[in-house]
Amino acid sequence: MIQLDRTDRRILDLMQRHGRISNLELAERVGLSPSPCSRRVKALEDAGLIADHVTLLDAxxxxxxxxxxxxxxxxxxxxxxxxxxxxxxxxxxxxxxxxxxxxxxxxxxxxxxxxxxxxxxxxxxxxxxxxxxxxxxxxxxxxxxxxxxxxxxxxxxx
Known part of the structure; x- marks a missing residue:
């Protein structure tokens, strides 16, 4: 199991609930500057924790x-x-x-x-x-x- 710190968990939670969130807004909401936030998201993707980005439709x-x-x-x-x-x-x-x-x-x-x-x-x-x-x-x-x-x-x- 991959170890996640509080910031990683917050990033994942926000991305799950707000799929179109910009990196700038995500960084602000988790207390990081945009570059480190972007690197963390990339690391989470590379680790396979972020499986995909999707749009949910109203059936x-x-x-x-x-x-x-x-x-x-x-x-x-x-x-x-x-x-x-x-x-x-x-x-x-x-x-x-x-x-x-x-x-x-x-x-x-x-x-x-x-x-x-x-x-x-x-x-x-x-x-x-x-x-x-x-x-x-x-x-x-x-x-x-x-x-x-x-x-x-x-x-x-x-």
Missing amino acids: AKLGLTLQAYIHISLDRHTPERFETFDAAVLNFPEVLECDLITGTEADYQLKVIVRDMEHYQQFLLGKLTRLEGVTGVRSSFVLRRIKHDTALPLDHLV
Whole structure:
């Protein structure tokens, strides 16, 4: 694990919450001059702590109003079966997240976003259930989002 000081943690927190923050403003908010601040950000990027810079979009304003969590069960638990499923899911734009899980009857949990129930049905029947080895699909639909945060908690880091 990489050791971070208080300034590094503050830089990371601010960058997570304010992606378009300028180096000048970031430096002011963490108490550094711009050059050392820029060097720290570069070091954090080089260390792999900053994985990417992204823009978050408003799904509803784009017409993507139905979000579902889908539990998938496979017929066999072989490396080949998992690799085949993993490769297929990478090509589905509707899938926001795909995790291999434990603790339930399911093997995978997918987070999916689509326009509506018709689009979901097309995705489910036209893509997901056609994958070799898929034997079970259980869907749960999001009624209301209570909390959504993309920033990792950094307070506990020493």
